[in-house]
Amino acid sequence: MYRKHADLIILALVLAAVFSLMWLLNGPHFFQADNFQSMAFQLPELGILSLAMMVTMLTGGINLSIIASANLTGIVVAMILTGLVTPDMSAAATGLIVLLAISAGLAVAALVGLLNGFLIARVEVSPILATLGTMILLNGLAIVLTRGYVISGFPPALLFIGNGLVLGIPMPMIIFLLCAGLMALILNRTPLGLSIYMIGSNPTACLFAGVDNARVLMRTYLISGLYAGVAALIMIARFNSAKADYGASYLLMTVLASVLGGTSAAGGFGKVSGLVLALAILQVVSSGLNLLQVSAFMTIAIWGAILILVMVVGHLSARFQEKKQLAA
Amino acid sequence: MKRVLARHEAYVFLAIVLFSAIITAFNPSFLTLENLFDLLKGYAFLGILATGVLLVLISGGIDISFTAVATVAAYVMATTIVRHPDSTNIVIAFLLAGLTGVALGMVNAAIIYFFEIPSIITTIATLNIYYGILTVISGGKWLYALPPWFRAFADIKVFTLTNAEGIKYGLSVVTVIWLAVVVVAWVILRYTLLGRGIYAMGGNLASARRAGFNIFRLQMFVYSFMGLMAGIAGVIEVLLAQRMAPNSMVGKELDVIAAVVLGGASLTGGVGTLSGTLLGVALLAVMSNGLTLMRVPSFWYNVFIGLIIIISVSVSAYRRRARQKRMIAVEAA
Numbered sequence: 001m002y003r004k005h006a007d008l009i010i011l012a013l014v015l016a017a018v019f020s021l022m023w024l025l026n027g028p029h030f031f032q033a034d035n036f037q038s039m040a041f042q043l044p045e046l047g048i049l050s051l052a053m054m055v056t057m058l059t060g061g062i063n064l065s066i067i068a069s070a071n072l073t074g075i076v077v078a079m080i081l082t083g084l085v086t087p088d089m090s091a092a093a094t095g096l097i098v099l100l101a102i103s104a105g106l107a108v109a110a111l112v113g114l115l116n117g118f119l120i121a122r123v124e125v126s127p128i129l130a131t132l133g134t135m136i137l138l139n140g141l142a143i144v145l146t147r148g149y150v151i152s153g154f155p156p157a158l159l160f161i162g163n164g165l166v167l168g169i170p171m172p173m174i175i176f177l178l179c180a181g182l183m184a185l186i187l188n189r190t191p192l193g194l195s196i197y198m199i200g201s202n203p204t205a206c207l208f209a210g211v212d213n214a215r216v217l218m219r220t221y222l223i224s225g226l227y228a229g230v231a232a233l234i235m236i237a238r239f240n241s242a243k244a245d246y247g248a249s250y251l252l253m254t255v256l257a258s259v260l261g262g263t264s265a266a267g268g269f270g271k272v273s274g275l276v277l278a279l280a281i282l283q284v285v286s287s288g289l290n291l292l293q294v295s296a297f298m299t300i301a302i303w304g305a306i307l308i309l310v311m312v313v314g315h316l317s318a319r320f321q322e323k324k325q326l327a328a
Numbered sequence: 329m330k331r332v333l334a335r336h337e338a339y340v341f342l343a344i345v346l347f348s349a350i351i352t353a354f355n356p357s358f359l360t361l362e363n364l365f366d367l368l369k370g371y372a373f374l375g376i377l378a379t380g381v382l383l384v385l386i387s388g389g390i391d392i393s394f395t396a397v398a399t400v401a402a403y404v405m406a407t408t409i410v411r412h413p414d415s416t417n418i419v420i421a422f423l424l425a426g427l428t429g430v431a432l433g434m435v436n437a438a439i440i441y442f443f444e445i446p447s448i449i450t451t452i453a454t455l456n457i458y459y460g461i462l463t464v465i466s467g468g469k470w471l472y473a474l475p476p477w478f479r480a481f482a483d484i485k486v487f488t489l490t491n492a493e494g495i496k497y498g499l500s501v502v503t504v505i506w507l508a509v510v511v512v513a514w515v516i517l518r519y520t521l522l523g524r525g526i527y528a529m530g531g532n533l534a535s536a537r538r539a540g541f542n543i544f545r546l547q548m549f550v551y552s553f554m555g556l557m558a559g560i561a562g563v564i565e566v567l568l569a570q571r572m573a574p575n576s577m578v579g580k581e582l583d584v585i586a587a588v589v590l591g592g593a594s595l596t597g598g599v600g601t602l603s604g605t606l607l608g609v610a611l612l613a614v615m616s617n618g619l620t621l622m623r624v625p626s627f628w629y630n631v632f633i634g635l636i637i638i639i640s641v642s643v644s645a646y647r648r649r650a651r652q653k654r655m656i657a658v659e660a661a
Contacts, residue, residue: 064582119642124649128595129641132586137634143627248579252392252452265446297468301460304453311445 007262011277022288043283044176052227053254060200060267061127066228067251068138069112073232077105078151078242098157106229113225121217142244152241162237172234184272200267336592340607351618362497371613372506373564377584379513380557382605387550388530388597389447394558395577396458397432401425402562406471406572413475425559433555437548471572482567530597
């Protein structure tokens with residue numbers, strides 16, 4: 001039991017520890033509904049982007065272009081909305097245009113995913129280089145489309161995605177839970193998921209086991225692109241605007257969250273449940289420190305320290321297990 | 329000829345020549361010494377960081393934290409010289425920043441070596457730690473009141489020439505520092521056991537250890553050297569801008585890595601040359617300067633850089649595969 005879920009147990013303990021600490025430091029108002037609600041509004045953006053990062057890391061890759069593709073998606077959606085929606089339009093017509101804009105945005109996200117997949121799976125460029133190139137290219141396209149300006153002012157139907165409540169639960173949280181559930185389903189219950197883990201563990205063995213590696217990688221980066229697109233919808237709805245350089249600091253944070261959640265940088269290992277726990281830890285720390293009026297920069301420093309601490313504990317416990325095995 | 333063309337550097341060089349020809353056709357002021365000297369000054373920051381990144385990549389690791397290290401080093405240097413303008417000088421400024429960089433690099437190396445945490449993870453974490461703490465301590469405030477000798481040093485030119493309009497221009501001391509750094513790195517990589525060790529470690533860590541290389545010392549050296557480069561680059565940034573801005577460097581990590589990778593260094597370690605890295609920096613410089621001189625609006629810049637990187641890495645991936653196929657064919661025959 002302990003051996004199999006060691007990583008998750010460590011994460012759960014860390015979560016309990018930071019939660020108790022923040023509760024202790026902040027007093028009762030940390031443990032109130034509105035605090036949980038605001039956490040549930042903040043976590044999903046980084047959460048869905050982290051899922052987009054994690055699935056590529058499972059194959060031993062990385063996707064540096066997720067933020068750039070999210071921004072490009074957001075800008076396409078924003079341009080369609082601001083271009084076509086007029087204030088005197090009927091609700092039905094507006095709704096239709098919102099749907100059209102979202103589909104167009106997700107189509108862009110899918111195209112970006114396929115471009116990454118093509119470069120990595122067919123041209124066999126290493127993922128970090130391919131996505132570094134597409135990151136800069138997509139950011140460039142986003143700047144060209146917007147001339148560097150902000151596009152803002154969306155219809156309420158779109159804003160609901162980022163700010164609405166359903167039965168008291170924030171809409172972004174519902175979307176995140178759906179995304180996480182779907183990802184868990186893909187990874188654990190489909191042949192594609194199995195192949196993703198196998199490629200990450202050993203691509204040669206995977207190929208000889210009869211898996212079409214290129215096809216699996218194509219789909220992995222397609223999924224990653226689509227998730228970045230979904231994150232984009234929440235992002236622009238929450239800000240009520242789109243811009244070429246939103247969320248730039250999220251990029252390294254998604255790697256941090258994935259690794260904190262037990263995803264191996266070398267590929268092959270990592271679970272959605274671990275990532276969700278990691279995101280909860282990061283969110284509790286950030287909300288708790290925010291209530292204490294600690295600078296947001298201190299928060300990212302502490303996030304970095306938590307990552308190293310968890311990695312060190314993981315390393316030491318693995319070494320301890322090894323020694324015990326040798327002794328036995 | 330065949331051997332020259334087999335090298336990645338040859339293609340980068342051809343690309344630079346091609347772009348230069350196109351740019352000169354549009355705007356002859358590109359191909360002047362004055363413009364060249366400007367580029368050699370403006371790209372010293374990127375070039376010095378790229379030299380450090382090259383060594384880390386050759387050793388089989390990666391460093392993301394160097395922009396934060398450069399920021400911290402520059403801040404330590406700037407606050408000290410602002411507080412004690414009379415008792416400090418430019419040598420002390422470089423020493424302070426360099427030592428700060430080395431210390432932070434050693435922290436990275438220690439975490440990577442002792443806890444066997446992948447270098448990319450370690451340095452993403454330390455980037456956040458160094459930058460976060462620095463921003464809290466500095467309050468994000470910019471420092472302008474730099475001593476007069478600091479400004480004077482930035483204006484030193486090794487030799488000066490006069491252009492047709494009678495304006496003086498020359499080779500900046502900043503460029504000389506960049507060149508010195510490159511020469512030191514070249515000697516280390518090419519003529520020392522240390523350099524052999526760095527290549528060996530990146531090629532195959534286990535073999536390097538068996539061959540008797542002290543991996544701990546090699547890693548300490550590589551990440552300290554990266555830290556030293558970050559420290560020097562941090563001072564250069566403040567020299568050129570004549571202000572210390574805590575937020576001016578972080579975020580440029582991937583640009584620097586892109587330059588090194590354009591120059592043919594491999595992210596799996598063991599491969600990479602200084603000439604390639606210099607060409608990679610040169611390609612980025614020529615592209616960006618050329619777009620400006622050809623009056624292409626600056627918002628197109630990233631589209632071109634992105635395309636260049638995608639094409640470059642695709643071509644080298646294609647050539648690597650073709651080579652592998654040839655080798656398999658030879659073995660089969």
